[in-house]
Amino acid sequence: MRTTRWQIVALLLLLTGCGSKQDSNVPAVSAAPEATIQAAVLEVKLSDVPIRVEVTGQVETVYQATLSSRIQGTIDRVLVLEGSEVKKGQTLIELDNRDLQAELARAVAEIDNATANFSRMKSLYADDAVSKQEMENATRAFKVAEANRKAVLAQLSYTVVRAPFDGVITEKKVEAGELASPGQALLKMEDANRLRLEATVSESDLKAIRRGDRIGVFIDALPNQSLTGVVSLILPAGDPQTHTFTVKVDLPKTPGLKSGMFGRLQLDKGVNRTIVLPSSAVIERGELTSVFVVGPDHVARMRWVRVGRRSNQQAEILSGINEGEQVLIDASRGADGASVQIHKTVSGPTS
Numbered sequence: 001m002r003t004t005r006w007q008i009v010a011l012l013l014l015l016t017g018c019g020s021k022q023d024s025n026v027p028a029v030s031a032a033p034e035a036t037i038q039a040a041v042l043e044v045k046l047s048d049v050p051i052r053v054e055v056t057g058q059v060e061t062v063y064q065a066t067l068s069s070r071i072q073g074t075i076d077r078v079l080v081l082e083g084s085e086v087k088k089g090q091t092l093i094e095l096d097n098r099d100l101q102a103e104l105a106r107a108v109a110e111i112d113n114a115t116a117n118f119s120r121m122k123s124l125y126a127d128d129a130v131s132k133q134e135m136e137n138a139t140r141a142f143k144v145a146e147a148n149r150k151a152v153l154a155q156l157s158y159t160v161v162r163a164p165f166d167g168v169i170t171e172k173k174v175e176a177g178e179l180a181s182p183g184q185a186l187l188k189m190e191d192a193n194r195l196r197l198e199a200t201v202s203e204s205d206l207k208a209i210r211r212g213d214r215i216g217v218f219i220d221a222l223p224n225q226s227l228t229g230v231v232s233l234i235l236p237a238g239d240p241q242t243h244t245f246t247v248k249v250d251l252p253k254t255p256g257l258k259s260g261m262f263g264r265l266q267l268d269k270g271v272n273r274t275i276v277l278p279s280s281a282v283i284e285r286g287e288l289t290s291v292f293v294v295g296p297d298h299v300a301r302m303r304w305v306r307v308g309r310r311s312n313q314q315a316e317i318l319s320g321i322n323e324g325e326q327v328l329i330d331a332s333r334g335a336d337g338a339s340v341q342i343h344k345t346v347s348g349p350t351s
Helices: 002-025 098-126 132-157
Strands: 036-043 046-061 064-068 073-078 091-095 160-162 167-172 185-190 195-202 214-219 226-234 244-251 262-278 283-285 288-294 300-311 314-319 326-328 339-347
Touching: 046 244, 046 300, 091 185, 098 132, 195 226, 195 262, 214 244, 326 339
Parallel strands: 036 339
Antiparallel strands: 036 326, 046 195, 046 262, 064 185, 073 091, 091 160, 167 185, 195 244, 214 226, 214 262, 226 244, 262 314, 283 288, 288 300, 288 326, 300 314
16 A cells, blocks of 8 residues: 555656656747837927816897787788798788778768767857857767877778788798687798897806907707807806806808707816827727827836817827826837837927
8 A cells, every 4th residue: 555655656756757858848938029110209398278167058040029919800811821821911811901990981971970070069159050069079079080090090001911021931830710819829930130149148158258259159950060159149048057158159151050959159268277188199998099209218108097078189188197108109010019200299289
């Protein structure tokens, strides 16, 4: 039994020795040589970057109106459609006026009667043939008849709905044959040539805008086009729940611009001194952002950074690199640990 145990130990020692000898004959794997790239680098410097706040809003018309009837009557004719362009004073809707025409005829007859009676009494009064009281009664009758005629004419004018200004019909709510009631909305119209952007601005940003300021406005439905608006009104009372104020910016007449469109305006709140890099120097990997920093040993090393605002093919770097360091301008050519042969050094941000 003891002999067997010693034999096993000897066998293990023999196998261990063979293994060590075999390992010593395996050639060591040498590390792959580092890659070398030729690239331009940017020397990081602080820059004055405008502090801009983007505010969203909606395009609204300056002049809009809901046209309604002032009297009750059957709609005789609707002379416009949705989208119709109309001029100030143009007839849009006519109500049935036959009853009022009859009242006007009666009122005219009454005033003719009153006029004739007034003329007769005036002549008799001059001859002292009638009393002063009779003369005054004839005068009052004439005035009442005239007032009644004017009232009927006013009612008759209400049977015609006219455009209060030049504009376009945006909504038609009735058709011919329907009964219109006083105050009932018949049409909606707006002045398509006078538009403005109505936006809500937080109270902390309100100091960056004043009435009369010229400000850039971007309309999403009009890509690659920037409009210059003028701040026409800042409502004095804000929303106590959201602490925001309504700002109205008049827009220039622009083809394709319509009420209801979504728009954005930018408020300048001064400048901030920070690091700005071209977008080509920044790499996006999911939610992480990095740059390649080239050290004094001319070796590129990936470094994670925190990015702020982006504009004009540039990115603001909030943290991760320091002033005076160098980064690859074209990060797509970088590799962590690669040697860099610098063929060009640029000072400061590039466009």
